[in-house]
Amino acid sequence: MTTPPTHARAVIVGGIIGLSTAYHLAREGWSEIVVLEANKLTSGSTWHAAGLVGQLRNSANITRLLGHSVELYKRLEEETGQATGWRQTGGLRLACTQDRFTELKRQATVAHSFGLDMDILSPREALDLWPAMQIDDVIGAAWLPSDGQTNPSDTSMALAIGARRAGVTIIEDCPVTGIRVEKGRATGVTTAQGVITCEAVVNCAGQWARELGNMAGVNVPLASMEHQYLVTEPIPGLPKDLPTMRDPDRRTYYKEEVGGLVMGGYEPNPEPWARDGIPEGFHFALLNSVWERFEQHMENAVARVPALETAGVKQLLNGPESFTPDGWFILGEAPEVRNFYVGAGFNAFGIASAGGAGKALAEWVAGGEPPMDLWAVDIRRFGQPHGDPAFVRTLTVEGCARHYDVAYPHVEHEAGRPLRVSPLYDRLDRAGAVFGAKLGWERANWFARDGEARSDEPNFGRPNWFDAVAREHRACRESAALFDASSFAKFLVTGRDAESALNWICANNVAREPGRVIYTQMLNAKGGIECDLTVTRLDEETFYIVTGTGFATHDADWIARHLPADGDTRLIDVTAAHAVLTLMGPRARDILSAVTQDDVSNAAIPFATCRTIRIAGAPVRAVRVTYVGELGWELHVPSDSAGAVFDAVTAAGEPHGLALAGYRAIESLRLEKGYRAWSSDIGPDHTPVEAGLAWACKTRSNIDFQGRTAVEKQLADGVAKQLACFTVDDPDVQLHGRETIFRNGEQIGWLTSGGHGHTVGKAIGYGYVRHSGIDRDYLSSGSYELEVATVRVPADLHLEALVDPANLRVKG
Numbered sequence: 001m002t003t004p005p006t007h008a009r010a011v012i013v014g015g016i017i018g019l020s021t022a023y024h025l026a027r028e029g030w031s032e033i034v035v036l037e038a039n040k041l042t043s044g045s046t047w048h049a050a051g052l053v054g055q056l057r058n059s060a061n062i063t064r065l066l067g068h069s070v071e072l073y074k075r076l077e078e079e080t081g082q083a084t085g086w087r088q089t090g091g092l093r094l095a096c097t098q099d100r101f102t103e104l105k106r107q108a109t110v111a112h113s114f115g116l117d118m119d120i121l122s123p124r125e126a127l128d129l130w131p132a133m134q135i136d137d138v139i140g141a142a143w144l145p146s147d148g149q150t151n152p153s154d155t156s157m158a159l160a161i162g163a164r165r166a167g168v169t170i171i172e173d174c175p176v177t178g179i180r181v182e183k184g185r186a187t188g189v190t191t192a193q194g195v196i197t198c199e200a201v202v203n204c205a206g207q208w209a210r211e212l213g214n215m216a217g218v219n220v221p222l223a224s225m226e227h228q229y230l231v232t233e234p235i236p237g238l239p240k241d242l243p244t245m246r247d248p249d250r251r252t253y254y255k256e257e258v259g260g261l262v263m264g265g266y267e268p269n270p271e272p273w274a275r276d277g278i279p280e281g282f283h284f285a286l287l288n289s290v291w292e293r294f295e296q297h298m299e300n301a302v303a304r305v306p307a308l309e310t311a312g313v314k315q316l317l318n319g320p321e322s323f324t325p326d327g328w329f330i331l332g333e334a335p336e337v338r339n340f341y342v343g344a345g346f347n348a349f350g351i352a353s354a355g356g357a358g359k360a361l362a363e364w365v366a367g368g369e370p371p372m373d374l375w376a377v378d379i380r381r382f383g384q385p386h387g388d389p390a391f392v393r394t395l396t397v398e399g400c401a402r403h404y405d406v407a408y409p410h411v412e413h414e415a416g417r418p419l420r421v422s423p424l425y426d427r428l429d430r431a432g433a434v435f436g437a438k439l440g441w442e443r444a445n446w447f448a449r450d451g452e453a454r455s456d457e458p459n460f461g462r463p464n465w466f467d468a469v470a471r472e473h474r475a476c477r478e479s480a481a482l483f484d485a486s487s488f489a490k491f492l493v494t495g496r497d498a499e500s501a502l503n504w505i506c507a508n509n510v511a512r513e514p515g516r517v518i519y520t521q522m523l524n525a526k527g528g529i530e531c532d533l534t535v536t537r538l539d540e541e542t543f544y545i546v547t548g549t550g551f552a553t554h555d556a557d558w559i560a561r562h563l564p565a566d567g568d569t570r571l572i573d574v575t576a577a578h579a580v581l582t583l584m585g586p587r588a589r590d591i592l593s594a595v596t597q598d599d600v601s602n603a604a605i606p607f608a609t610c611r612t613i614r615i616a617g618a619p620v621r622a623v624r625v626t627y628v629g630e631l632g633w634e635l636h637v638p639s640d641s642a643g644a645v646f647d648a649v650t651a652a653g654e655p656h657g658l659a660l661a662g663y664r665a666i667e668s669l670r671l672e673k674g675y676r677a678w679s680s681d682i683g684p685d686h687t688p689v690e691a692g693l694a695w696a697c698k699t700r701s702n703i704d705f706q707g708r709t710a711v712e713k714q715l716a717d718g719v720a721k722q723l724a725c726f727t728v729d730d731p732d733v734q735l736h737g738r739e740t741i742f743r744n745g746e747q748i749g750w751l752t753s754g755g756h757g758h759t760v761g762k763a764i765g766y767g768y769v770r771h772s773g774i775d776r777d778y779l780s781s782g783s784y785e786l787e788v789a790t791v792r793v794p795a796d797l798h799l800e801a802l803v804d805p806a807n808l809r810v811k812g
């Protein structure tokens with residue numbers, strides 16, 4: 001047995017994901033990489049996976065990662081001499097309802113946007129590819145020819161061989177029993193055979209990743225779930241190279257294996273496992289099969305594949321797998337501990353993901369930052385509530401149960417709610433709010449009036465809240481609207497060095513006089529946008545930072561890791577201390593002046609400034625900014641006074657037509673005004689120059705800031721993509737993002753966000769047009785179409801905001 005070294009550069013714990021990370025980290029030029037496995041390689045979830053390898057996801061970069069898996073699996077056998085069982089069989093997905101068919105067509109367009117071939121087939125064409133099925137209820141199918149299947153254990157072994165050849169040491173039967181953390185950094189691991197000090201610890205421990213994370217004080221929010229599939233004896237006449245097939249309306253999937261079938265499914269009543277921790281010694285182990293739960297799949301499957309009725313059953317396999325609350329895996333450096341990386345929670349697509357996720361994680365470890373925008377899977381998308389395993393499990397169970405539901409836009413999860421509520425929750429509830437959830441917070445999406453159904457009714461067409469959101473939108477444009485934005489994440493950065501530290505982190509100039517509000521991005525060294533937020537200077541040494549609800553962990557982590565270690569700065573989360581009421585619209589000043597004796601004129605509080613005013617006995621920070629393109633204020637209120645301020649403002653607003661409004665109206669309003677949304681329109685892969693935000697960078701000052709060199713280079717040399725706005729006149733077209741953009745008939749990008757603008761009365765989308773040396777002339781000289789659910793529709797391009805491009809209303 002190999003004796004563990006006393007030092008390594010990286011210690012990686014885990015199965016196929018860990019092996020892939022080691023394989024790729026060695027190719028990043030790292031040496032002294034050690035993989036530790038508590039038992040034998042693949043003894044976790046990997047050995048019993050079914051081995052389907054699908055690629056398409058709703059994120060371009062995650063689809064790209066899965067595409068890398070396919071590329072790798074194609075060549076791994078030749079490279080290592082170890083058979084992997086990889087077969088590019090293609091993947092088929094069936095639709096048995098019109099809504100499902102629409103979903104498939106939307107997915108096909110997403111695939112086209114991301115550069116994957118995906119065809120829509122007739123039932124007959126699907127039958128030709130999968131002759132063993134019956135198609136009476138099938139109305140169409142989608143076909144992804146580059147999908148495939150692989151043998152999980154053999155593929156892992158091939159990765160292990162490839163890693164060893166590149167110098168990686170793999171040690172089996174060597175459980176990690178502790179993680180060393182010194183001054184907030186992981187510095188080593190403890191095993192029964194001694195301590196290994198190291199520069200990076202990589203936790204790819206599958207369903208044990210939560211336990212391993214706990215050893216370092218790191219939260220890895222995943223839950224183990226039972227997952228069953230059936231393996232048949234060979235079925236006479238079954239073609240050898242059947243594509244993998246997913247039949248979501250029957251909740252089942254299929255793969256051909258040695259002349260028989262593997263058939264599994266996702267039941268509406270999934271079963272969590274190991275609530276109190278994984279039992280000792282659970283390696284190469286399975287759970288008891290539960291026929292009662294699997295019967296529903298059997299019934300569905302026999303109707304699809306009649307031969308299953310008589311096929312011999314080799315095994316009904318029940319294996320545990322780790323799932324996450326949102327169905328995306330967990331990747332990246334933990335916000336709690338530096339140099340502690342996680343790659344876990346693979347939601348039954350860990351084999352499909354291993355190649356690409358391992359590569360991305362290896363590059364993250366080697367480069368100290370994600371190699372591209374991986375926000376969808378970034379460990380920092382979680383927050384406070386995800387520290388509670390019961391909350392995580394509740395959401396995860398619901399996610400598994402809905403795995404094969406039609407993916408309608410705007411669907412909210414229902415489990416684990418309500419959890420975090422604003423002090424105004426009861427008032428909004430009484431006013432008819434229909435809530436959504438973000439990072440555990442209940443947030444009003446829209447308000448139903450008497451006679452309107454008080455719930456979202458999902459569909460692909462005009463949603464049932466369309467008129468309500470139009471009403472709230474119009475109120476905001478024509479009179480005033482009040483939004484509860486209390487879930488905003490809020491931080492203080494304080495200290496003698498706060499100004500210089502923040503001015504390095506922020507692209508805009510925050511060294512302004514107290515009372516100034518600065519909209520800014522925070523950039524990485526490549527100029528990519530890591531955060532998009534406002535900074536309000538309260539006094540010489542205090543800055544108040546406000547950012548989106550979902551970015552609380554991410555933005556705090558980004559700021560904290562860029563504050564100077566030797567400076568006098570502190571970052572304090574004050575989210576819970578302040579409720580936020582956003583009062584917006586042409587009558588906002590009339591309303592505000594009716595509830596305060598303080599001067600709220602343009603002279604007293606010009607745009608982009610902040611003053612403390614008194615409302616209902618409370619000191620309220622009135623921050624003059626907007627995300628909807630109207631005159632207005634964010635009113636930051638001590639939480640204990642939120643109710644009194646709300647009552648005063650709503651009473652004063654009544655004669656002015658003030659309406660309560662929700663997040664769906666905000667989205668419609670901001671699309672019209674062209675305000676960018678971080679995580680869709682802007683992110684680490686996009687720079688301010690590409691996103692039309694160069695005006696918010698202090699390049700004309702002599703103050704240096706992170707990303708400045710990259711921004712200046714782009715300003716001088718030009719860019720290869722630029723964010724543009726599109727509208728579609730056809731009232732039947734709904735845009736949701738990821739629709740393909742065509743210019744003069746040529747594919748040149750995809751939408752990053754989409755929705756409906758109720759002032760302009762059109763569908764609106766934003767997306768990057770990609771072309772080397774792109775400029776306004778190139779953009780405005782083209783003729784544009786968008787592919788929406790595989791159909792091309794004419795679109796108009798706009799380079800100015802659709803509403804109030806001169807900002808007259810905002811500055812009003």
Ligand SMILES: Cc1cc2nc3c(=O)[nH]c(=O)nc-3n(C[C@H](O)[C@H](O)[C@H](O)COP(=O)(O)OP(=O)(O)OC[C@H]3O[C@@H](n4cnc5c(N)ncnc54)[C@H](O)[C@@H]3O)c2cc1C
Nearest residue numbers: 015016017038044045046049050051052176206350351352
């Ligand atoms: C029934 C079933 C079917 C599936 N089908 C598919 C499919 O068709 N396609 C697909 O892509 N995915 C599928 N999956 C999912 C896939 O199996 C997993 O996502 C994948 O195997 C996860 O790999 P991993 O490396 O993260 O975890 P694991 O394979 O579980 O590896 C983690 C390893 O870490 C080791 N470990 C844990 N703690 C320690 C410690 N303290 N010290 C040292 N070592 C430790 C464990 O022993 C284990 O070997 C399926 C899963 C199940 C259950």
